[in-house]
Amino acid sequence: MSMSSPGPERVPSTVKVGKTSGQGKPPASKPAAKPGSAKPGAAKPGAAKGGKGRKPVTPVKVSGGRPWGPIAVIGLVAVIALGIVGFGVYSVVKGSRSWEDKASDIAGVVNYRAQKNAAIDDQTHKDGTLTYVTSPPVGGAHNATPQNCNGDVYDAPIANEHAVHSLEHGAVWITYKQGLAADQVAILQKKMEGKDYTFMSPYAGLDKNVSVQVWGFQLKTDDVNDSRIDEFIKDTRVVAALEPGISCSGGNTTTGPVTAAATGTGMSGS
Known part of the structure; x- marks a missing residue:
């Protein structure tokens, strides 16, 4: 029985099997990326490694508290300065006003000069005995x-x-x-x-306790302590x-009514 010689040895072919998906099947292959598209999270072309090229983050400034102390001092100084300037302007304006305006501004003062009454303006x-428009008189013909x-x-x-x-x-x-009480007369x-350029006397038939007058201006009050009396004297005396x-000396010093024939000797400059 003849034996045949063996033929060429067959080498079994090998099959390369990839990793399985865990179920015995290889995972599905991912679709190829489209040209021009970038993977999410992938660095942009041209971006340097190590974080260089990233958009800088603007630092947040934390402002400190306002310096209220110096601000308050500056504000106070400004208010005081404005007050001083305002008072200065007010004083200049007030000081430049006429005495007639000052007297007229006193509450209760009557300005008879403004009335242009010929009987009061008569100089x-x-x-002899004369008749006057007001009581006590504030002007008119006189001795x-x-x-x-x-x-x-x-x-x-007098x-x-x-x-x-x-x-x-x-x-x-x-x-x-x-008949006014002596202590009140003493205050006046x-x-x-x-x-x-001041003188004082009781007056018969006076409708108020006190009446103060200069030529053409008069103030009446029941209160001898009325501050308007002092203000009136200050604003009108002499001016x-x-x-x-003309001096206030060398004139009449007696009381009582004028005599029928009294002409007086007058005064220098009268």
């Missing part, structure tokens, strides 16, 4: 001799005719109701201490003169 010298007005205090009524002449020279005449007298610069 002629006349003899040639004025009443002494260097802070003189009379304890009885003649209107002499008193009005003193008003013409810029004196302030303080009159008070007859103190307001005249050391002041020339209210129609014949300024």
